[in-house]
Amino acid sequence: MKRKIAIIGGGAAGFFAAANLDSSLYDISIFEQNTDVLQKVKISGGGRCNVTHACFDPKELVRFYPRGNKELVSVFSKFQPGDTMAWFEEHGVPLKIETDGRVFPESNSSQSIIDALYSNALKKGIAVNTKVSVKDIIPKEEGYIVETSKGEFLADIIIYTTGSSPKGMKLLAKLGHKMVSPVPSLFTFNVKDELLDGLSGTSFPDVKVKIPNLKSSENGALLITHWGLSGPAVLKLSAWEAVRLAEVDYQFDVEINFLNITYQEAESYFLDFKEKHSKKTIGQSKIFPTTQRFWNRVLELNRVNKDKQLANISSKEMGMILETLCRKLFRVNGKSTFKEEFVTAGGVDLKEINFKTMASKCLSNFYIAGEVLNIDAVTGGFNFQACWSEAYLISEALNSKSYHEKEGA
Known part of the structure; x- marks a missing residue:
């Protein structure tokens, strides 16, 4: 039987x-x-x-x-x-x-x-x-x-x-x-920040996502969504830190390096581009591999006139742009999951x-x-x-x- x-x-x-x-x-x-x-x-x-x-x-x-x-x-x-x-x-x-x-x-x-x-x-x-x-x-x-x-x-x-x-x-x-x-596990980070407003659907092929308090980070693609931040880099980090993020009730700071290169490397790229294309306006300049919409938002939030020629960009203005691109800190307030x-x-x-x-x-x-x-x-x-x-x-x-x-x- x-x-x-x-x-x-x-x-x-x-x-x-x-x-x-x-x-x-x-x-x-x-x-x-x-x-x-x-x-x-x-x-x-x-x-x-x-x-x-x-x-x-x-x-x-x-x-x-x-x-x-x-x-x-x-x-x-x-x-x-x-x-x-x-x-x-x-x-x-x-x-x-x-x-x-x-x-x-x-x-x-x-x-x-x-x-x-x-x-x-x-x-x-x-x-x-x-x-x-x-x-x-x-x-x-x-x-x-x-x-x-x-x-x-x-x-x-x-x-x-x-x-x-x-x-x-x-x-x-x-x-x-x-x-x-x-x-x-595998959830997106809910973030409200003026840098992200209106940019849902914007993606970055290779970023570094870091949670400073947990001393943890992940590299990979990033996606801006209606809720905040998603994409493989965020999802991987949410998986590895699932237990510790639950313990803090999903309230934490996350640092994004949108370029996934050091501040010093980004500064070197910027200065080199500035020297070679000094008469270009900063709004027209494709210094880094970001979308035009995102680049314009970075300039807008740092009060840098997009019609300003690169030759006239001050060290202070360059520093603010690079801080946003390489060391932007966001406050995460909750998570979102994809239904089933x-x-x-x-x-x-x-x-x-x-x-x-x-x-x-x-x-x-x-x-x-x-x-x-x-x-x-x-x-x-x-x-x-x-x-x-x-x-x-x-x-x-x-x-x-x-x-x-x-x-x-």
Whole structure:
């Protein structure tokens, strides 16, 4: 007789575990409380689904994970981005690597990923139950009773992949797992500053973002939004400092170097340009790689007449411009997240997981993967890769001969 597996949560980790389980050995049921499964997959990457990242060395890969980096070395040694790419290619989804290393389906549609996972589940006879809320999980001498909004379900094995749902975390705590309190990660900085007014949509290819009080910084692209500051540099910094920024209630100072060069280097560029183009007006001068709108705003706020010739720009005026470009201090007052796309730091304490199989050390025949663990990454496909890898380890463990010999199956 087939043993019964209940997968709690119909997201990336839950479906990938199901996709790789041997359905000749198991009756598999997925329980998802929402109307649709794979919701984060659908909205990821602006609807294109950033499947993974083209980083194939586990020791390099774990550097993108603020929490869980030590534990994931062994996980990625068994299943890494190259394996993920091969899996989706084999299941009819051609992928492409973009110049920044992010991996997307060639279709540029997350639906390609969803279809591959969902159709695979249906082919294997996996029961996909939507709009079913799991209210409780009761351990029995052998197996579990899963109490749902649509009645009881008996399971021999639980695979728990609820994501960052507070209800899901609360249920694990009730079952005896130690939980690290969740806090948001990957968020934008809410800033009100006259330098940013009216410049929403303006981007910078390479800046340095620093939080002086935390002695932390990140380099990368920056985007001015209606709320303040976003883009990869800000999102990476929010991930690495998620816990400490929560502790200060998202009230802090951030310093932006829009040029990502030292003040002295910027001064040298300015003086050199001034000497070579002394008759140009400063408003027409393309001294640094910024947009014209941003450059005009910098001049306006520092009360520098844009029609003034470079030859007549004083040392004081130059100093004010360079201070704004290289050392601009902003006050952050809160954060913004992108609806369902946000990520959390926190979840199951990693000491309670066997990272060879993703099995719980507190509960027998109980496996945990995905964002419900205290593992998170910076933006770029890394969070999904953790889900794929952890889920694959679960399926490998349950499909293994040694597992069935141990269970007498």
